[in-house]
Amino acid sequence: MSSNFGTLFRLSTFGESHCKAVGVIIDGCPPGVRLTEEDIQPQLDRRRPGQSKLTTDRQEKDQVNILSGTENGLTLGSPIALKVNNRDQRPGDYGDMQTIPRPSHADYTYMAKYGIKASSGGGRSSARETIGTVASGAVAAKVIAEQYGIEIIAWVSAVGPFKAKTVNLDTITRVEIDQTDLRCPDPDIFQKMHDHILSLKEAGDSTGGVVSCVIRNVPPGLGEPVYEKLEAKLAQAMLAIPATKGFEIGSGFAGTVMKGSEHNDPFVKRDGALGTKTNNSGGIQGGISNGEHIHFRVAFKPPATISQAQQTVNYKGDPVTLEAKGRHDPCVVPRAVPIVESMAALVLVDMAMRQEARHALNQV
Amino acid sequence: MSSNFGTLFRLSTFGESHCKAVGVIIDGCPPGVRLTEEDIQPQLDRRRPGQSKLTTDRQEKDQVNILSGTENGLTLGSPIALKVNNRDQRPGDYGDMQTIPRPSHADYTYMAKYGIKASSGGGRSSARETIGTVASGAVAAKVIAEQYGIEIIAWVSAVGPFKAKTVNLDTITRVEIDQTDLRCPDPDIFQKMHDHILSLKEAGDSTGGVVSCVIRNVPPGLGEPVYEKLEAKLAQAMLAIPATKGFEIGSGFAGTVMKGSEHNDPFVKRDGALGTKTNNSGGIQGGISNGEHIHFRVAFKPPATISQAQQTVNYKGDPVTLEAKGRHDPCVVPRAVPIVESMAALVLVDMAMRQEARHALNQV
């Protein structure tokens, strides 16, 4: 396990589906930040299951509780412990899993790694584990919003074969994103995505999708080359989210077919400083933010848990037919939106603190 | 700067283009590994510039020297310091850079971050910095090859718009890859890629490309959920390589359009244990290796340094025309092949050691 993340703003998360609680400790949060549960709950609400018929029917209220680290609504600089109790525990749903590793789930690999099986199968591979990420990400986002005006907005840009049109990175808002359950801001493609998800749900199947994200107002200078380049930590952060299979920043894979003369972002004068005319770099050059919008995309596979019958083998290797009975998401991307935002915030707050440390002792 | 990588097998690299030497310290390498310079030099030779007319004309011999950590050809368990002297220093080539930040290079962001400019502009964003990665990666690869039989093979799978056909992941070898300077094992597409690069070189331009990689014989159980899932660390590792813009594992972005019923990898009995029938997971499930081939792809943008004239602005914001004079690569992917392999080896050796620590104390 490595449930830790960050060098100066450090998380440590805990909890699986069927224990008493899930949560996180944040060690290193700056003092003096106005913080109550109300700053954290909204992102948890966007993450929780049961929000709409597009997601799983499991109802989880996921009320967060600040156990330590604040007094009179201000952070003290000491560790902030955040806890969400587990309620809707139905280990009975996982009956077959005692003998059959679910295909493309983490049952088999957790057994290989730990030699012991949680009743939920994949242990911390459960989506429930992301509560700690989202709760701490909300704190991180608040810190950098107030300090630097950084804004982080993610949205669903593809569901299965249906792709949303390009959004305006300068103006897109979370309010705009949240106008539909799907969190896709393109009204033209919305209905197709919606119907695709529902028809797969009906069929006991699932679909993948893509979440896009823009980060605005990032000060130039964030990122720690060489092994903790800003895009490298974002890539790690995104691939740490369950069900992700890919990450691309700026021009991404499409940039591989371009010529340098097309791809380069020439500098221009802007507001008395330098900006770039284009942004194929995605706001990062040499592993360091350049002040332009950071934008990236994250690929999510179709959820592994489907209720269609699957031909597979049990732990002994005997052929079996597996029919899952739990309530699961036919498509995770709408709920993944706040998780992507949270991981991005956690990367940025840590990078900002590290750069401030350097800056304070810079003797140039 | 974060020139460190790894938790138990830990690197610390140093050096930029115009200092005395570049290199790396490996702290935590297991003792008793047979190791001489001859185990390291071949990968450095595959990385160095001037190998063929497809790459830059700069000639760098890049002879590695083991300064410490071995005796009588065996590692002692103490830090292994590896050094490569810098020779071909031509700071004169970078004249304009004193006043003009090169588009899509790291000159501007290094200045924003550090407030001081190395004569080479982007400091450690130089490809030369990767020598430490490749030298230590060769050691890591040797350790896991001898301990587990792990094989890591990368190749060029696309150059600009030209894509190689699928390779056989079971059998592809480095010898096969190295039959051409391009390191693309598809003979049908080779000539088109070759001509594309040379014509861009002629035109003072550059092109992007894709490097693919397979890792064979990885024992099940490697990877440290949740924030250091195996794919998350591979993603970080790959995006830490200069000029990378994307990473995808297994089905990757293509997996986002699939249904769960297509994408899931059913288990099958194989050699007395469990394998999977398909491998959309790319050898990793829930952040942990499952024993199947790990395979992934890395997107490289076209090199930013081109000799075509570019319209940009200088640090003051005044419009200028920049014409770079140095000798540079029209396409980095052939030389990136050993770098991708090295970063993969560095991720795996650390994950293997961490899993062994857990395994030794497992009380199941």
Added chain:
Amino acid sequence: MSSNFGTLFRLSTFGESHCKAVGVIIDGCPPGVRLTEEDIQPQLDRRRPGQSKLTTDRQEKDQVNILSGTENGLTLGSPIALKVNNRDQRPGDYGDMQTIPRPSHADYTYMAKYGIKASSGGGRSSARETIGTVASGAVAAKVIAEQYGIEIIAWVSAVGPFKAKTVNLDTITRVEIDQTDLRCPDPDIFQKMHDHILSLKEAGDSTGGVVSCVIRNVPPGLGEPVYEKLEAKLAQAMLAIPATKGFEIGSGFAGTVMKGSEHNDPFVKRDGALGTKTNNSGGIQGGISNGEHIHFRVAFKPPATISQAQQTVNYKGDPVTLEAKGRHDPCVVPRAVPIVESMAALVLVDMAMRQEARHALNQV
């Protein structure tokens, strides 16, 4: 804040005196360890205030609750979250502290560091913070006891000017230690220590003392030179305990007056392996355990909170007379015994896991 400790067996603690709860997450505990609250509670009981009239009168039951990481009484390998609710909160006791920094307490330095004041004054400098250490230390101690047979026993070896006679390091047990509230196994000095503490309590004063510790059955080879030598991590661990002012191992400060010919520990044959005839080294040579008993001593200052009037100044610098009203310990060493044992266990479990990782890949 750095509430984290350990590289592979990693803690993250939280909580101050007047928040909802205190506790700890352990990330990296090996799977398969039999663990329930009953394995943890005994050390918390030895640590808690109100055990006897020698300590503070505050009554805190400090019942520990395992929130995650176990199922059916076995650890899963996932993070183990341990929580103890805060009950006996009396912020009213700290009235003067809003304006007066208590001498030799952490009120002033926490304000200097964080710019904000918890109602308890010194925030996490409170002894209550040690609950997370003791709870996780109990888990660590269980892991290494079952894996290696390691035994860790601490005791009170001095209270003020009263020093206990030397104990037999081969045979001393916790049962023997706990025969008195003082946790000093020397019956001859017990009454003097006891009376000294009570008379100081009566006088509104306090006293310092020394805790000694022996660790038996440590396998040779633990410790990570050079900066994480075993004695260096023990020193850090002990000086991280509130109120500590010194650490010495083996011969310690007394060894500085010896000659090498007296101090050296000659090797002898023992049970088919090598042991040492004397043990001035304290079980560690070159930063690595040699298989002999590890023994060390920790100096505790007299508690800073006394009820005698003190002449000092307030935050503005105006002279004031401070009279503390809370209930506090006249001497911390009896309660410090389990804390010392816990920190020692946390150091050793991490070192053992790191050595096992190396050992598994050792190719000699």
Added chain:
Amino acid sequence: MSSNFGTLFRLSTFGESHCKAVGVIIDGCPPGVRLTEEDIQPQLDRRRPGQSKLTTDRQEKDQVNILSGTENGLTLGSPIALKVNNRDQRPGDYGDMQTIPRPSHADYTYMAKYGIKASSGGGRSSARETIGTVASGAVAAKVIAEQYGIEIIAWVSAVGPFKAKTVNLDTITRVEIDQTDLRCPDPDIFQKMHDHILSLKEAGDSTGGVVSCVIRNVPPGLGEPVYEKLEAKLAQAMLAIPATKGFEIGSGFAGTVMKGSEHNDPFVKRDGALGTKTNNSGGIQGGISNGEHIHFRVAFKPPATISQAQQTVNYKGDPVTLEAKGRHDPCVVPRAVPIVESMAALVLVDMAMRQEARHALNQV
């Protein structure tokens, strides 16, 4: 091995006695620091053997070479690699060591840990390893001297049974310390110490001693409770120095016999801020600097390598008489003075950077 130290200002050292070179990489040094070899060499000269007849006769010039990280005499913010070549290699001196582990040296424990034996026996336990510490410590000391005016001065305060009188912590300087080879500023005791060392050298024996240290002008607020309290990191740092057996800060072990009413340091108004009237705390309260002088003492055992015959056993367990033939120090404390100063500087620079990061984002 853990040859790494620091969170933001991070070292990685390398090298043993009989390899090509020893040295260090500093990653995270702030940019813009004026730095040439001349800033580093003086402390290496104070550390090197052969300075006087009080130390070993081995002559090592230990010229440091900056390989990377500076340009035009200024640090770039990139890793600074420092190298010192090994010259005076006499593996022949260690003949017996192939079969006999030297008492109280690290030969036996290195073998237990690594399963392989460097020709020098204890591998990195050699004093030569401290070159990396001292070289990087000189850089750290320069950074904090220029940024905060921090001064670090260590001296020999005891040799065997001979103790120096108390020095004036406000005024003591390195110049004053270096007036004698012994680095003891008490002229009254100097001759006794000197004669003691020489007579032991003559007798093929050795002696222990104590190094004291004061750190002036430390800003309030440094130190990261709870596990990285300032005194905890200093303790780790000092116990990581070869041959150390103890550490005490402020009142230290002597404080354990005091009453709280004597030990507490009342606050006073000083220069418009708060200071303390006494300084039993040693400049640290609750793990955080309070602005007073930090002062501590480090115990050094007598060097294990003596030329007197020793009765011991070989690796097989057979009784043997060992007579060491190398040239060794009869007393390490004079040479340990710059090492103590270096470790202190390395702790402080890292703590200062971490506090600056917090401070920059403090939203009080």
